[in-house]
Amino acid sequence: MPSHLIPANRLWQSIFHWGGGLVSDGRNRTCQIFALSAAFPRQEAPVSTGRERISLNLGWRFQRSTTSPDNLSYTKLKQWILPSANNFIVDTTKQARRPADQPDNVTIAQPSFDDSSWEKLNLPHDWAVKGPFYTGSNAVIGGGMGRLPIQGVGWYRRSFSATATDKAKSVYLDIDGAMSYAMVWLNGKLVGGWPYGYASFRLDLTPYLSVGDNYLAIRLDNAVDSSRFYPGAGIYRNVWLTKVSTTHVGQTGTWISSKQVSNQSATLDLVVQVENAATGGAKAEVDVTTDVHIFDPTTGKAGEKVAQFPSGIATLGAGQSQSVNSSVTVQKPRLWGPRPAQEPNLYVAITRLRTGGQVIDTYETRFGIRSLQYGNDGLRINGQPVYLQGVNQHHDLGPLGSAFSVEAAERQLSMLQDMGCNAIRTSHNPPAPELLDLADQKGILILDEIFDTWKSQKVRNDFHLIFNDWYEADLRAFLRRDRNHPSVVIWSYGNEVSEQGGGKSGADTAQRLEDIVREEDPTRQTTVGMNSATADSAFSSVVDLIGLNYQGEGRTGSAGSFSAFRSKFPNKMIFSTESASAISSRGTYLFPVTSASSSAVKDGQGGDSKAMYVSAYELYAVDWGASADKVFVSQDRAPYVAGEFVWTGWDYLGEPTPYNSARSSYFGIIDLAGFPKDRFYLYQARWNPNVKMAHILPHWTWPDRVGQVTPVHVFSSGDEAELFLNGVSQGRQKRDQSNYRFRWDKIAYQPGELQVTTYKDGAIWANATVRTARQATQLKLSAYRDRSVIRADGSDLAFISVTVTDDKGNVVPQASGTITFSVQGPGTIVATDNGDPTDMVPFPSKDRKAFAGLALAIIRANEGTTGTIAVKATGTGVQGGGLILKIA
Ligand code: GAL
Numbered sequence: 001m002p003s004h005l006i007p008a009n010r011l012w013q014s015i016f017h018w019g020g021g022l023v024s025d026g027r028n029r030t031c032q033i034f035a036l037s038a039a040f041p042r043q044e045a046p047v048s049t050g051r052e053r054i055s056l057n058l059g060w061r062f063q064r065s066t067t068s069p070d071n072l073s074y075t076k077l078k079q080w081i082l083p084s085a086n087n088f089i090v091d092t093t094k095q096a097r098r099p100a101d102q103p104d105n106v107t108i109a110q111p112s113f114d115d116s117s118w119e120k121l122n123l124p125h126d127w128a129v130k131g132p133f134y135t136g137s138n139a140v141i142g143g144g145m146g147r148l149p150i151q152g153v154g155w156y157r158r159s160f161s162a163t164a165t166d167k168a169k170s171v172y173l174d175i176d177g178a179m180s181y182a183m184v185w186l187n188g189k190l191v192g193g194w195p196y197g198y199a200s201f202r203l204d205l206t207p208y209l210s211v212g213d214n215y216l217a218i219r220l221d222n223a224v225d226s227s228r229f230y231p232g233a234g235i236y237r238n239v240w241l242t243k244v245s246t247t248h249v250g251q252t253g254t255w256i257s258s259k260q261v262s263n264q265s266a267t268l269d270l271v272v273q274v275e276n277a278a279t280g281g282a283k284a285e286v287d288v289t290t291d292v293h294i295f296d297p298t299t300g301k302a303g304e305k306v307a308q309f310p311s312g313i314a315t316l317g318a319g320q321s322q323s324v325n326s327s328v329t330v331q332k333p334r335l336w337g338p339r340p341a342q343e344p345n346l347y348v349a350i351t352r353l354r355t356g357g358q359v360i361d362t363y364e365t366r367f368g369i370r371s372l373q374y375g376n377d378g379l380r381i382n383g384q385p386v387y388l389q390g391v392n393q394h395h396d397l398g399p400l401g402s403a404f405s406v407e408a409a410e411r412q413l414s415m416l417q418d419m420g421c422n423a424i425r426t427s428h429n430p431p432a433p434e435l436l437d438l439a440d441q442k443g444i445l446i447l448d449e450i451f452d453t454w455k456s457q458k459v460r461n462d463f464h465l466i467f468n469d470w471y472e473a474d475l476r477a478f479l480r481r482d483r484n485h486p487s488v489v490i491w492s493y494g495n496e497v498s499e500q501g502g503g504k505s506g507a508d509t510a511q512r513l514e515d516i517v518r519e520e521d522p523t524r525q526t527t528v529g530m531n532s533a534t535a536d537s538a539f540s541s542v543v544d545l546i547g548l549n550y551q552g553e554g555r556t557g558s559a560g561s562f563s564a565f566r567s568k569f570p571n572k573m574i575f576s577t578e579s580a581s582a583i584s585s586r587g588t589y590l591f592p593v594t595s596a597s598s599s600a601v602k603d604g605q606g607g608d609s610k611a612m613y614v615s616a617y618e619l620y621a622v623d624w625g626a627s628a629d630k631v632f633v634s635q636d637r638a639p640y641v642a643g644e645f646v647w648t649g650w651d652y653l654g655e656p657t658p659y660n661s662a663r664s665s666y667f668g669i670i671d672l673a674g675f676p677k678d679r680f681y682l683y684q685a686r687w688n689p690n691v692k693m694a695h696i697l698p699h700w701t702w703p704d705r706v707g708q709v710t711p712v713h714v715f716s717s718g719d720e721a722e723l724f725l726n727g728v729s730q731g732r733q734k735r736d737q738s739n740y741r742f743r744w745d746k747i748a749y750q751p752g753e754l755q756v757t758t759y760k761d762g763a764i765w766a767n768a769t770v771r772t773a774r775q776a777t778q779l780k781l782s783a784y785r786d787r788s789v790i791r792a793d794g795s796d797l798a799f800i801s802v803t804v805t806d807d808k809g810n811v812v813p814q815a816s817g818t819i820t821f822s823v824q825g826p827g828t829i830v831a832t833d834n835g836d837p838t839d840m841v842p843f844p845s846k847d848r849k850a851f852a853g854l855a856l857a858i859i860r861a862n863e864g865t866t867g868t869i870a871v872k873a874t875g876t877g878v879q880g881g882g883l884i885l886k887i888a
Contacts, residue, residue, distance in 0.1 A: 147840075197222075406434050423446070476520055776812040871884075
């Protein structure tokens with residue numbers, strides 16, 4: 001079981017979430033959450049923490065219409081929505097005032113509304129991912145946004161109950177992400193909302209709460225042309241109900257930073273924001289104490305106490321908030337650092353508020369102790385240089401859409417880490433909070449990015465429509481939510497915004513955002529992904545770090561060079577916020593093969609616009625990008641460059657450049673289903689060079705190519721390689737510093753066996769073999785990481801791959817027959833996929849064509865069940881395969 005999860009049967013105990021408390025699903029049942037548990041021995045009565053954080057993920061009713069069914073647009077109700085942001089608007093004169101009256105009654109939001117005919121579902125939920133895909137050139141939602149039906153209005157309804165004790169408390173709704181323009185009613189009254197679909201936000205339910213049943217109604221509204229990529233649709237992240245005493249630690253109300261960090265000691269600065277949400281009554285006086293514990297990643301619990309901040313006192317009148325600051329020095333701190341060279345050690349601070357000796361609130365903050373230095377020669381963490389071997393990741397999880405799943409995100413990160421990736425740019429929006437928890441635990445660096453657009457649009461309904469009203473609240477809320485995560489090492493407040501070229505006015509907007517970051521977090525530096533700002537643009541001077549998209553990496557055309565930025569900003573760290581944008585279809589090789597190390601794709605040159613495939617020789621890129629090989633060479637020539645974030649780690653929904661009629665991207669190093677493309681091994685050879693690996697491409701099953709030139713390329717961190725075709729040497733090659741692949745470009749295809757031996761410093765390093773496959777005869781199933789145990793908690797997932805093989809077990813690389821998946825026992829097939837961007841079969845389908853010999857099924861165990869699930873895959877003319885999943 002992953003360390004961040006705790007078994008359901010232990011959840012009868014009081015549980016702290018970081019920044020959380022007692023967890024149940026709101027129907028008096030406990031549920032699996034991403035949690036830290038405080039160690040309460042079983043027999044002892046739970047100590048009151050003063051705080052409950054209850055998952056509201058289960059038991060919703062949902063309805064969606066593709067057109068706008070009502071007159072409840074954000075524009076109309078904006079006056080009631082804007083005040084939801086007031087905690088994040090620092091100038092109080094600019095805070096919005098809520099109208100004294102409620103807007104008109106909304107029938108759907110009334111407690112009496114009969115929603116029994118609506119769909120029943122649990123969160124996280126993405127209403128669009130089940131499809132069907134829109135096809136054709138006039139699709140309502142085109143290729144850019146993934147051809148999935150995100151548009152229209154979706155309503156979610158659910159009830160929960162509250163006691164008289166609850167009524168005396170503050171009760172908040174915490175939504176980690178809802179796409180988009182969320183507006184929330186409780187018991188028929190409009191509470192507030194938050195338009196930006198990637199934001200996590202809190203609404204105060206207290207004034208509208210009733211003793212007994214309470215009815216939540218949430219309206220979301222997605223416009224067409226609202227994004228350049230797939231945004232998802234619905235309440236796609238977790239939702240919580242937080243019950244606290246009226247005097248409590250505020251929303252994301254702690255901030256711990258470290259200074260004077262060494263292996264000997266570190267000083268921690270703590271700010272606790274205490275709020276008194278009472279509407280009247282006497283002043284509240286509270287003692288504020290915070291203990292620092294080691295976080296034990298194996299139990300997910302707070303371990304040994306190592307320090308205690310000096311206590312403080314907050315005295316607050318009704319409606320007031322106050323920050324209590326303190327510092328403490330920790331001796332011999334266990335530092336947090338990125339893997340593999342360092343260890344991601346974590347701590348937990350437990351803050352308690354007491355009145356009259358009674359604990360009235362308990363709040364946990366997980367954090368790490370580390371130092372950051374941004375030099376003109378790169379990034380240092382705890383004094384050690386860390387070269388950025390990063391990738392960009394969009395928020396969707398392929399066939400699961402945007403519905404967040406810890407298991408799916410964990411799979412993405414683990415595979416990237418195996419490749420040697422040490423950093424993620426959350427292009428171009430705030431990620432799920434749990435993604436940062438995973439990065440903290442796995443020792444992965446995060447470039448945390450918030451916006452793709454500012455005031456100028458990229459598409460007609462994107463964030464520019466609300467930038468002026470919301471940028472401050474969105475940016476401050478994002479920074480306060482994420483700043484305790486040690487994994488976050490760079491803030492980005494924009495990507496390729498048009499304001500780059502806007503002279504003074506663009507630079508002024510950047511400066512305003514920069515100033516907000518400085519106010520909220522003086523410890524980290526900032527960037528914006530710049531593709532057109534030159535070294536001389538006013539814009540480039542505003543950001544702390546020069547983050548370049550495609551500039552400097554060796555493409556032809558008008559890109560700026562690393563050296564131009566270096567001369568202008570000799571003291572700033574320079575790196576690629578986006579590099580490469582190389583494209584390929586996994587396992588699909590097109591001929592002829594360019595002799596260059598990088599080529600823009602077009603028909604006959606790595607591309608086939610009819611079939612919509614791009615050659616997997618991994619030499620092709622969009623015309624503003626470059627192959628991985630070429631990027632590596634340009635980085636080697638500019639050793640002061642701090643590294644890169646490749647566009648992209650995994651394929652994602654939407655943006656199927658260069659073939660807009662497809663559904664998902666070609667940029668990924670790993671395809672949408674999670675199968676590595678050949679490029680994976682090119683990056684692994686450079687980024688994880690200790691792995692003794694050799695990888696041959698293409699496959700060697702070409703019945704129509706006998707005698708034709710079929711280049712063979714090999715990726716390996718070895719420095720020499722010898723290739724054999726049917727036992728005959730095709731030559732031994734040495735690889736110099738400027739070559740990242742071994743290539744034998746003149747091989748005439750003959751069926752049989754290709755074998756390569758690579759060497760390092762004269763000694764054998766790694767071998768690889770590919771054989772010509774015979775006819776497909778069987779389907780072989782395997783579970784991701786051989787994990788054939790699954791929890792029946794409603795969230796855990798098993799990822800089952802099918803390989804089409806011949807009678808000798810060789811992968812049949814062009815197999816494309818339909819595979820039918822089925823399960824016996826208490827399991828559900830959530831989605832299937834094959835990583836083919838042109839496949840328009842909806843993701844929930846149980847039938848999935850193999851693509852280049854592979855397909856994937858994602859299985860969930862039905863909640864609360866036991867026993868085993870038999871997963872089967874069958875296909876015409878082949879022997880089916882099976883696998884047993886055991887429910888933990
Ligand atoms: C960049 C952009 C990314 C993605 C990429 C594809 O210009 O910032 O979001 O569109 O191009 O190459």
